Structures are given as structure tokens and as C-alpha cells.
Amino acid sequence: MNFKSTIACAAVVTLFCVAIAPTTVSAQDELEKRATWSFPDQLTVKADLDKYLSESEVSEAIQQQIAILWEIPIESDDRSLLLDQLINSFALANKDVRELTARLDTTPATAANIIPTMLTDESQDDFLRNNLRLFYARWLAHSDLQDECLQVLEGITPSQVVDPATLLFYQATGYHRILAKDVCLQKIDLLLENEEQLPRRYSTIAKLMKADVEPLKSDSLDEVARLMADIRRRLKLGRAGTRVRKEEDDVIAKLDKMIEELEQQQQQQQSGSGGGSSSSSSPAQDSSNLGGSGPGNVDNKSVKEGDDWGALPPRERQKALQQISKELPAHYREVIEEYFRKLARDEG
Structure with missing residues (x-):
């Protein structure tokens, strides 16, 4: 092998070593990064x-x-x-x-x-x-x-x-x-x-x-169902203390929030679909007469301050339960049923 060939071979070896060195170091770094603990022999x-x-x-x-x-x-x-x-x-x-x-x-x-x-x-x-x-x-x-x-x-x-x-x-x-x-x-x-x-x-x-x-996800029905399961576990073990009461309050608060959001969605849907026959694609002018033959009275029977789901009569409460739990897995329905039972106990 002549001098020129020797130089060429050395160059190839050098380039090869440089090429694999980062990969080797990277693998070692990754191993060290992952292995933050080890088994003692x-x-x-x-x-x-x-x-x-x-x-x-x-x-x-x-x-x-x-x-x-x-x-x-x-x-x-x-x-x-x-x-x-x-x-x-x-x-x-x-x-x-x-x-x-x-x-x-x-x-x-x-x-x-x-x-x-x-x-x-x-x-x-x-x-x-x-x-x-x-x-x-x-x-x-x-x-x-x-x-x-x-x-x-x-x-x-x-x-x-x-x-x-x-x-x-x-x-x-x-x-x-x-x-x-x-x-x-x-x-x-x-x-x-x-x-x-x-x-x-x-x-x-x-x-x-x-x-x-x-x-x-936080405040989801899945989380509420798990909280209820944890409450049952604690009660079964005789651990009915502050933690259980806090979890019960959390369940009620989360269900209250979900029900409130459902009410808001329903109201928005009703508002969006209740435009009447005088609807138009362009905004009304301030001085125009939009017509209509209604007397202009407002029905106040369902707009009572302080009304909530906990105050519903038993039949209405059952109807609301069926609407909320429709198509939900059985353990979610049990959670919502328990929610209404607790509301009834609190009212009593």
C-alpha cells in the first residue's frame, strides 16, 4: 500500500469514528437520563x-x-x-x-x-x-x-x-x-x-x-364516578372522616356545575331556534315596526329567583334525571341518582 492509499484509509476511518461518536454518546446520555434509580444487588x-x-x-x-x-x-x-x-x-x-x-x-x-x-x-x-x-x-x-x-x-x-x-x-x-x-x-x-x-x-x-x-379530565363525569367509588371504599373501610365529607361536597359541587352548564346549553339552543316567523337575514332598523300580534306579556311562572334542581318535585326531578343520564354508562347514572338522593336528604 502506497503512502497516498494509507492517507486515504486513515481519512475514511477518522470520518467513520466521527460519524458514530455522536450516536454512541447520545445513546449513553439517553440511558443515563432514563436510569435515575437502580436495583441494589x-x-x-x-x-x-x-x-x-x-x-x-x-x-x-x-x-x-x-x-x-x-x-x-x-x-x-x-x-x-x-x-x-x-x-x-x-x-x-x-x-x-x-x-x-x-x-x-x-x-x-x-x-x-x-x-x-x-x-x-x-x-x-x-x-x-x-x-x-x-x-x-x-x-x-x-x-x-x-x-x-x-x-x-x-x-x-x-x-x-x-x-x-x-x-x-x-x-x-x-x-x-x-x-x-x-x-x-x-x-x-x-x-x-x-x-x-x-x-x-x-x-x-x-x-x-x-x-x-x-x-x-377535571370536573368530568368520569372523575365524579371515581370520587363516588373512593367514597364507597372509605366508608366500607370505616374511614368516614373529614376526607369523605370533603369528597362528598366535591361531588355535589361538580354535579351542580355540570347541571348548570347543561341548563345554559339548553337555553342557548332554545334561544337560537325560537326566532319566530318575522326573522330576517338583515338587522332591523331602530325605527321600523317588526309587526307581530302578541300581547307583549311575559310568562313569569318559570322565572323564580332561587329555583334550582334540588327544589324540583319528585316527578320533575326524575324526568330531569332521565334527561341528564340518557345514554350514559350505568355507573354514571348511579352517581347522578345518588346526587339527587343527597339533595333530598339535605332538604329533609
Whole structure:
């Protein structure tokens, strides 16, 4: 190969490297951008556990029992098994954890009206407390106690627990259940950053939740129906407090607004179609006589100040209900029926 050919080859290689370099850097940047959290490996978790056991002055015999639990690697991709194994280790080493986990096995979650003290005690070791909070919150979520679950998880970040996917998943499901749309979508997007490493049930449900909540509009019948479902959930769990009363008031206010908008639309339609036989395509002159033979009296029987839908007689109320709920899905009709029942109770 002569000198000129060598120079030509070098130039081609240089151009090729320059061409692919931005693509490679771009791919790396995209990966770093997406991966804002990661799964800790089993060896790292075991090292953190050994540090806790050493600082807690756990006996040698207990440490040997715990070591046996960790001798066989967890082969499953389900990282929640790693959380369970860690909690079992804590239970062997810590009497309070042992009593708490035993209580969870025998006590219904609906009876958990108070968060255990050790979950809120900041003097506890952070590694112990944060992972125990996640374990406890998962137990609450399995009984549909979403508010309590979110309360326990508040402030925990993915880097503080051994199973960040479970943390983000139950935060997302909790916010989805209480209709906190924006926060729910944030948690779902964060969870799906590591979609390929997630348990399939997590990724599938996360995508379903996103598709479900993304089109949700404020003050829509869909939102009202969901609020009513959340009210029923809370009442069924015996959580009839301030939050339920607020949601009930929100439902009434949203339905009042929708009904008012329907009335306005109906009035506009009637005004647009009631021009009479003297209509013209050009505006009337100020001094012209438009004709007509009516006496000029106004019928005041339906123009009473203070009239509203809540004051309608039962028969008229039922007629209005049928008009409003015409062609709507059944669960929307139930919402509107409940609205009128509440108005009737308030009047009584």
C-alpha cells in the first residue's frame, strides 16, 4: 500500500469514528437520563445488613442463623423476595420487628389505625426503618388502605430501600386510587424507567394505570364516578372522616356545575331556534315596526329567583334525571341518582 492509499484509509476511518461518536454518546446520555434509580444487588444488601448487625451487637448465634438465609442466592427477578428475606433477617435480630411481623400475620389491616412507633422513630437505624416501612406499607395496600400506605411511604426515595420497584409501584397505585393524577403519572414514569427489569405484573399494571388516568379530565363525569367509588371504599373501610365529607361536597359541587352548564346549553339552543316567523337575514332598523300580534306579556311562572334542581318535585326531578343520564354508562347514572338522593336528604 502506497503512502497516498494509507492517507486515504486513515481519512475514511477518522470520518467513520466521527460519524458514530455522536450516536454512541447520545445513546449513553439517553440511558443515563432514563436510569435515575437502580436495583441494589444481593451482595450490597447483605453488606448493609452485616453492618447493621455489627452495630446492633447481635449475638454470634443469631448472625449465623441469618447467614444461612443468605447462603443461597435469590435467582428470581422478583426483587420483593429480597425485601422479604431482609425483613426475616431483621425479625431474627430485633425483637420489636419480630413482634410487629407476627402481628401482621394475625391482625387484619383494617384494624391498623395507628402507625407503629418504630416506623416513625427517627432514632432507629435508617436501613432498618425505611425497609420496614416499605414492608408495612405493602401490607396496608393489599387491604386497599391506600391513604395509610402513602402516609407510611412519604419521604422514602428509591435509593433508601432494597426494593425500589415495590416502593414506586405502591406509590403509583396509591395515588391512582385517590385520584392524584399528576403525582401518579410521575411515579409511573419513574417506575417504568427500568421497565425491562421489573416484575411483569408491575410493568403491566403500571401501563394500564397510565392509560386509565392520563385522559382523566377535571370536573368530568368520569372523575365524579371515581370520587363516588373512593367514597364507597372509605366508608366500607370505616374511614368516614373529614376526607369523605370533603369528597362528598366535591361531588355535589361538580354535579351542580355540570347541571348548570347543561341548563345554559339548553337555553342557548332554545334561544337560537325560537326566532319566530318575522326573522330576517338583515338587522332591523331602530325605527321600523317588526309587526307581530302578541300581547307583549311575559310568562313569569318559570322565572323564580332561587329555583334550582334540588327544589324540583319528585316527578320533575326524575324526568330531569332521565334527561341528564340518557345514554350514559350505568355507573354514571348511579352517581347522578345518588346526587339527587343527597339533595333530598339535605332538604329533609
